[in-house]
Each structure stands twice: as structure tokens, then as C-alpha cells.
Amino acid sequence: MLLDEFLDDLTAQGKSPDTIQSFKGKILEFARFVGEVDVAEISAEDIERWRRTLRRRMKENSTTAYLVAVRCFFNWLERKKIYEANPFHIVKIKRAQDPPREYLEPPEINTLFAHCRSPKETLIIALGVFAGLRAIEMFRLRVEDVQPDKLTVHGKGDKIEDVPINPSLRSLLTVYIVGGFAGPETLLGFSRGHIRNVVINVGKRAGMKVSAHILRHTFGTHTIRVSDLETARVLLRHSDIQTTAIYLHTDARRLRNTVADLPYTLN
Known part of the structure; x- marks a missing residue:
């Protein structure tokens, strides 16, 4: 045969x-x-x-x-x-395309913030890229969940966990709450669907295709870049480290930095 x-x-x-x-x-x-x-x-x-x-x-x-x-x-x-x-x-085959990148690099994050039109929009983007919150977690966030050094996050499956607050996010939260922008029951006062739409619309104004998932993926990607997989797992609140592993990217910059940072040199 x-x-x-x-x-x-x-x-x-x-x-x-x-x-x-x-x-x-x-x-x-x-x-x-x-x-x-x-x-x-x-x-x-x-x-x-x-x-x-x-x-x-x-x-x-x-x-x-x-x-x-x-x-x-x-x-x-x-x-x-x-x-x-x-x-x-006769039959032509297109070269397989790399899957779309599902995270933002720092210049893109800055561009996204530059296209926010209100404190609520800015805070939604910040909760994604500085804390890795899901849309449902942003929706559930209350004023009393914001403390000087941590956020109390009401996550999937009714899990409640504390996460540390990035200094930039802390400053935004302080201005937001003191300025009276918080909703009567929840911090944002928006539905989960509205939060998702805010992210999409800010992305459109910035000329990018962005979602709440991409903001969380951005947080996970950069957390791994500056720490390690286990630290990222804890901060992303994953129960299984295999879930966190999807945030690993063997991009050219990471490869170059890894080789450059070897702990030995030729004298």
C-alpha cells in the first residue's frame, strides 16, 4: 500500500x-x-x-x-x-499564522490609558493590568474591599482572596474614592457586561483589539517576566500551576534577556 x-x-x-x-x-x-x-x-x-x-x-x-x-x-x-x-x-497553502498575541506591551498599556475618558474607565483598565482582575471580580469589588496594602477580591466560585496593591493602582483608587466616583453599592457601579464594553471601547479608541481577558493576560505575562511561575500563580489566584503556564511566552526579548543574564562571564 x-x-x-x-x-x-x-x-x-x-x-x-x-x-x-x-x-x-x-x-x-x-x-x-x-x-x-x-x-x-x-x-x-x-x-x-x-x-x-x-x-x-x-x-x-x-x-x-x-x-x-x-x-x-x-x-x-x-x-x-x-x-x-x-x-x-496548483493548490497553494498559506503559511500557518502565529496565534494573535493576547497581552499588551508597556507602550500599548500607556496608549490605552491615554484614551480613557473618565476616572471609571481609567480604574477599570488599571484593575486589569495592575491586579489581573477578571470582569466579574471588578464588578463585585466594593469600597470596603480596598485597604491601604491589599484588595479583597471576590473571585470565581465565591472564593475570597487578598491581593497586594500596586502603588500606581493604590494612587488611582485613593483619588477615585476620595473624589466620590464610587457607586452606591459597588466600587464601579457598573454591570459586568458594561465593564467588558468599557475595555473594548477604550481599546477601539486606542486602535487596539482589547478585552478584559487581555488585560488579565497582560498582568500575568509581565508578572512572570519580573518574577517566576509560582509567584504569578498566587497573584493570578490559580489553583493549578498548569493554568498559569499559558502565560509563558518564549518571545525574542525574553530569550535575549535570559542569555544576557547568565550568572557567569568570560574574564
């Missing part, structure tokens, strides 16, 4: 068992789609129809992975001179 020969060739090239099984599954799915036809009868249109089918049930990067597996098989057939009319000479 041609597929078995192809997979044996991948093994000989040193491909991992996981890669080989992944390719096999994707190629077999394509075979089921086209049905029992000779490989020589498969056209570029068949592949385009399959692409459209895949796009209806998966993201673009996943669709690309399926197409790449099948393309490798057809390229192998062509190299072996088993089938020279390779339809992938």
Missing part, C-alpha cells in the same frame, strides 16, 4: 512516531473524503473542496496542517515517479 511505503519512508528519515501517526490520520481522512478513486484521478478541485469542508469545522491553522500532510504525501509520490501530476502545483 502506497501510504504504508510513505510512512516507512518518514520513519527512515527519523520522523517521530507522533508525527507519523498525525500524518497518517490526516491522509486517511482525505482518502475517506475523496472515496475509492485512483490517486491519479485526484484533482486540485478535489483538494479545494476538502479545504472548504475542513474550514467549516476547524480553524485555519488546523486546516493548513491537514493540507500540509496530504501535500507531503503527493510530493513523495512525485519524487518516486509514481504520480507526476501533483495537484499541489
Whole structure:
């Protein structure tokens, strides 16, 4: 069977068992789609129809992975001179895109603050980037939850936890409360949906796509950059450190700084 020969060739090239099984599954799915036809009868249109089918049930990067597996098989057939009319000479595959960055860098945070139009908007952004609060936690925050050195956060599952207050956030909270901007029952006086919309609208004015989740992700990302994973887990109030691990980013700056900060030099 041609597929078995192809997979044996991948093994000989040193491909991992996981890669080989992944390719096999994707190629077999394509075979089921086209049905029992000779490989020589498969056209570029068949592949385009399959692409459209895949796009209806998966993201673009996943669709690309399926197409790449099948393309490798057809390229192998062509190299072996088993089938020279390779339809992938016609079918083009877009390079897989990196997932969108779900956190803000310091200049973007400054731009976001610059586009706030009220003390409430400024405080909402600050609660996200300086304390990592979720929208529901901002909504539940009361004046009495604000203390000189900590915030009492009413989190998911009715968990109540204290988190330290960043100096910039403390100053904002003081001005906000003393200035009489707090709501009658809650600190912000907004619904959870309204809080989410505030973040989105400030982001639009700043020319960015921002959400309350991205503000929290920003806090988590920069906390890890200046401390460690366990510290970030505690500050983000995660019960499982694996949840915190999604905030790790192997970006170019982090890699450069890690190498530059090695604790030894050549004298």
C-alpha cells in the first residue's frame, strides 16, 4: 500500500512516531473524503473542496496542517515517479499564522490609558493590568474591599482572596474614592457586561483589539517576566500551576534577556 511505503519512508528519515501517526490520520481522512478513486484521478478541485469542508469545522491553522500532510504525501509520490501530476502545483497553502498575541506591551498599556475618558474607565483598565482582575471580580469589588496594602477580591466560585496593591493602582483608587466616583453599592457601579464594553471601547479608541481577558493576560505575562511561575500563580489566584503556564511566552526579548543574564562571564 502506497501510504504504508510513505510512512516507512518518514520513519527512515527519523520522523517521530507522533508525527507519523498525525500524518497518517490526516491522509486517511482525505482518502475517506475523496472515496475509492485512483490517486491519479485526484484533482486540485478535489483538494479545494476538502479545504472548504475542513474550514467549516476547524480553524485555519488546523486546516493548513491537514493540507500540509496530504501535500507531503503527493510530493513523495512525485519524487518516486509514481504520480507526476501533483495537484499541489496548483493548490497553494498559506503559511500557518502565529496565534494573535493576547497581552499588551508597556507602550500599548500607556496608549490605552491615554484614551480613557473618565476616572471609571481609567480604574477599570488599571484593575486589569495592575491586579489581573477578571470582569466579574471588578464588578463585585466594593469600597470596603480596598485597604491601604491589599484588595479583597471576590473571585470565581465565591472564593475570597487578598491581593497586594500596586502603588500606581493604590494612587488611582485613593483619588477615585476620595473624589466620590464610587457607586452606591459597588466600587464601579457598573454591570459586568458594561465593564467588558468599557475595555473594548477604550481599546477601539486606542486602535487596539482589547478585552478584559487581555488585560488579565497582560498582568500575568509581565508578572512572570519580573518574577517566576509560582509567584504569578498566587497573584493570578490559580489553583493549578498548569493554568498559569499559558502565560509563558518564549518571545525574542525574553530569550535575549535570559542569555544576557547568565550568572557567569568570560574574564
